[in-house]
Amino acid sequence: MQEDPSTEKITRLWTRGLSGKALGLEFDKKTQKVYPPAKAKPLSHFYASKVSELGHGAFGVVRQATHLASKKDCVVKTVRQDAVGRSYMEIHQEDDHFSTLLELSTNPHPNLVEYLDFLVGPNYVFIVMERLCGLELFDIVCESAPIDDDFCKDIMLQVLSALKACHQRGIIHRDVKLESFARRTESTSSELVLMDFGLSCPAETRQDREIVGSLLYTAPEIFSRDYNTKADVWPAGVMLFVMLTGEFPFNHDPQSGLICAGFHEGDSLTEAFSRDVVCQLPETTVDLLKGLLVMSPKSRLTAAAALEHSWFQSPDDVPTSLTSQPPRPNKGKMKAARAMSTMCKMPCTANHKLLAESVEQEQNKTTNGKASDCKHGFSPLAAIAQFVPCICSK
Numbered sequence: 001m002q003e004d005p006s007t008e009k010i011t012r013l014w015t016r017g018l019s020g021k022a023l024g025l026e027f028d029k030k031t032q033k034v035y036p037p038a039k040a041k042p043l044s045h046f047y048a049s050k051v052s053e054l055g056h057g058a059f060g061v062v063r064q065a066t067h068l069a070s071k072k073d074c075v076v077k078t079v080r081q082d083a084v085g086r087s088y089m090e091i092h093q094e095d096d097h098f099s100t101l102l103e104l105s106t107n108p109h110p111n112l113v114e115y116l117d118f119l120v121g122p123n124y125v126f127i128v129m130e131r132l133c134g135l136e137l138f139d140i141v142c143e144s145a146p147i148d149d150d151f152c153k154d155i156m157l158q159v160l161s162a163l164k165a166c167h168q169r170g171i172i173h174r175d176v177k178l179e180s181f182a183r184r185t186e187s188t189s190s191e192l193v194l195m196d197f198g199l200s201c202p203a204e205t206r207q208d209r210e211i212v213g214s215l216l217y218t219a220p221e222i223f224s225r226d227y228n229t230k231a232d233v234w235p236a237g238v239m240l241f242v243m244l245t246g247e248f249p250f251n252h253d254p255q256s257g258l259i260c261a262g263f264h265e266g267d268s269l270t271e272a273f274s275r276d277v278v279c280q281l282p283e284t285t286v287d288l289l290k291g292l293l294v295m296s297p298k299s300r301l302t303a304a305a306a307l308e309h310s311w312f313q314s315p316d317d318v319p320t321s322l323t324s325q326p327p328r329p330n331k332g333k334m335k336a337a338r339a340m341s342t343m344c345k346m347p348c349t350a351n352h353k354l355l356a357e358s359v360e361q362e363q364n365k366t367t368n369g370k371a372s373d374c375k376h377g378f379s380p381l382a383a384i385a386q387f388v389p390c391i392c393s394k
Helices: 018-022 086-094 097-106 137-144 149-168 220-224 229-245 267-274 283-292 303-307 331-343 351-364 380-385
Strands: 012-014 032-034 047-049 060-067 072-080 115-120 124-129 181-183 192-194
Touching: 012 018, 012 097, 018 060, 018 115, 047 072, 060 124, 072 115, 086 097, 097 115, 137 149, 137 181, 137 331, 149 181, 149 192, 149 229, 149 303, 220 229, 229 283, 229 303, 267 283, 283 303
Parallel strands: none
Antiparallel strands: 012 032, 012 115, 047 060, 060 072, 072 124, 115 124, 181 192
16 A cells, blocks of 8 residues: 555546536536546646645544645545445446535535545545634544533534434444534634544435444434434434433443443433423423434424424523523533544444344344334344444544
């Protein structure tokens, strides 16, 4: 593999991206332009990238860059194809999900990141997007703690608006969490933007999807591989729960960072809504939480329906049993939740094969013709428990 990704020859680009427009391809009927290696240009022909990194992860690095033809400032995320795997390339390239993401900038929404270009070479995928200069949402919440109702409502309005727009465009994000939002600029009044669409997929109905996401936020149906846009609404409920309480809704092992058993039957939800800090919340607040955190996707609110909830219209709710606002988590508690979220991640790797096999085994367990020990047909947490070392990465 080449040491310098900027020298990678671009053999495929998207006609609606910045590079395609610069080449006069934006009105081409085809969404992709494929070049034979002999005619392919290196990435440096299209973009001038800074040497220093803005960030990096398991699959690649992010650098500030400038599109040479348009002089537009942006960031380029360099992703190794061997790291993201075949499924990623099938969804984004063969099924042309990249074109769907480019439409986010064609018809921009204030709470969705703008994707500007996609280019593919033999070894790398180059993802070009607007540069977000503000803090991640979890850092904002930590620094602002304890947060009041108005602050919390403003955040959730933007979170749910982003999800509504995403779902209207036929996209399931699949990695919604506090870390997936950031302010567009450094201003404290700047809008929040949903980013990190690397695990996203088309929303059309289909079974046998991948098991992906961040474990503490993952909707229960994800482990059945049969899910839709409502899988993004569950983590929005987790986000609201964390902001209001400084805790995740589920019990967890401090050493492994793994959520504990009881999740599959809703026992953990019953425990979560019984906590003192939740019982002190206004009824409308708890009602919204229960509408977002519903085990059955059919009963769960959509993002659009959640935006119509009375919580957003109720000014400064006061709990019936209290004469003052309920206590909100301080900086220390929020930072502890932040550390837990960082510790417990579900990597998009072959470990999911192990997890899926175990889930399948759980589904096949029957007692008198009925699924055993599970009201919803399978026990995802029982399946997960034996793979703690595999799916929990620091």
